[in-house]
Amino acid sequence: MRVVLLGTAAGGGFPRWNCACARCAAARDGKLPTRTPECAAVTGNSRDWWLLNTSPDIRAQLTAASALWPGPRHTPVRGVLLTDGEPDHLAGLAVLREAPGLKTYAAPPVLAALAPARVALDRHAPWEWADSLTEGGFVLSGGLVVTAHPVVGEPPGYVPGRAKDRRWVTAYRIEDLATGGVLVYAPRVSTWTAVLDDLVAAADCVVLDGTHFAAGEAARAGRHLPVSGPVGSLTALTRHPHVRRVYTHLADTNPLLDPASAARAQMSEAGVEVLADGAEFVL
Template sequence: MTFRAHILGAAAGGGLPQWNCGCANCNLARSGKIPSQTQSSIAVSADGTSWAVLNASPDIRQQLADVPALHPTGLRALPLSSVLVTNGDIDHVAGLLTLREMQPFMLFATQGIHEVLAANPIFDALNAKVVTRETIALETPFTLAPGLTATLFAVPGKVPLYLEGAEVKTDMMGDQTVGVELLTDETRAYYIPGCALMNDDLRQRLKGADMVFFDGTLWQDDEMVRAGLGQKTGKRMGHMSMSGPDGSIAAFVGMDIGRKIYVHMNNTNPVLRPDSAEKAEAEAAGWIIGQDGMEITS
């Protein structure tokens, strides 16, 4: 079987361009000078026939329409076997409301993430008679799609913005922010769209992987502050930056990973500009800058 990963959306929450943002990247995207990107999601398959979507972005209707492999094969037949969400962030769960059209699929998440969904009655629009909510324990392999085994594991992160209290721990370990190991007979891949830091456990887990889709939110930690778009750093938002001594480019050195792909990139990130020095630097370090529509196989 050939492992296939299709990037449905390469951008972080808000997409590119973000509807209310007049930053350089957003204006370039509006004018068609750089590619627009929808919000964070990938689809994966081991056989090219049955697919799983990882994170249901607010843009999922258009994302599914843009990928012929995910088009309906009959009146109400769809090659979508499951949806898995890696945290409760709005850009990863809001698309579930679009999938309310009485279409059967499995909805996989940890107990903590399912509790977040259950606490908001609007998600009851996903009729329990046709959408089965399956709770997955950490470090427990399960079948995500035919021929594709997944395992969820904790990565450093935080609760969604709308659940933050007076004090926020940005590198907590638990079932609120998870990564996904994806295994076929021949491929070991990982999907980690949100990660606050690279710890020893995560480094050991990822070593030698065939491919890793990883959090690329910001180029530098204070990027949004410098741009005049907010007061939060990447660390405060629970995300590693790409650059710097504690960034992901440095963290992945020597890990012997086949392909490293950045996803979940904020609209301010200069790597989204094809001719930027930052994109060239990331690529020189062996990284692929993910884009909507990109398919990577192994």
């Protein structure tokens, strides 16, 4: 299985367009690496690629990843796996609208929230929309087997009445049938649960929500599990040293954006990675 991290920043990218904080200013000056919003791509055969979320910058992200280039007008992108209904994970669907036959997987409440957008997109080119939580999982072209697992999370702000449903946010377990390699992709996690711990324990690699380094960074508490602290995700990850561990979805408040920071040194000591946009690895 090949995995490409197309984007690794939180919503708005880095630097964020409307922010003049010290880190964003340093990124504009070229002193810190820039990042686009979180998105990834996976394949089991290097021909059929599947996107994990679709960021607003998906066109630029696909352009930067030569493995996903079309030729001459045929795209290797077969579809999308959505982890939730947040706008920054959905906006790229509009960019992909001219590709017929794409298959998009999402949990039932996300599919329901997308109903108006689905009608509009299908008028451009017919797509297939599928329940990611189907019992027993599903098989993707290219030899990948996927199961989606609900993790604790709130519905997106645009949902009327803020419907209560425990399936708004999911983590994906993706297994390569040929090699047995297992990826867990969980870019949005608010609470470390026993289910998530079991998924990570049995994986070869986890790409995990690293939005905030410390709890105090978040404007709204509880949406993202912080990296540091006694109940932070790093404490949980240290229980699984045999697993390759990578943080993604980094907010502009996060010191992990600075390769020279003490926070990054702490990650290196713990054996946990913060990779750049475009990073690729094989499982």
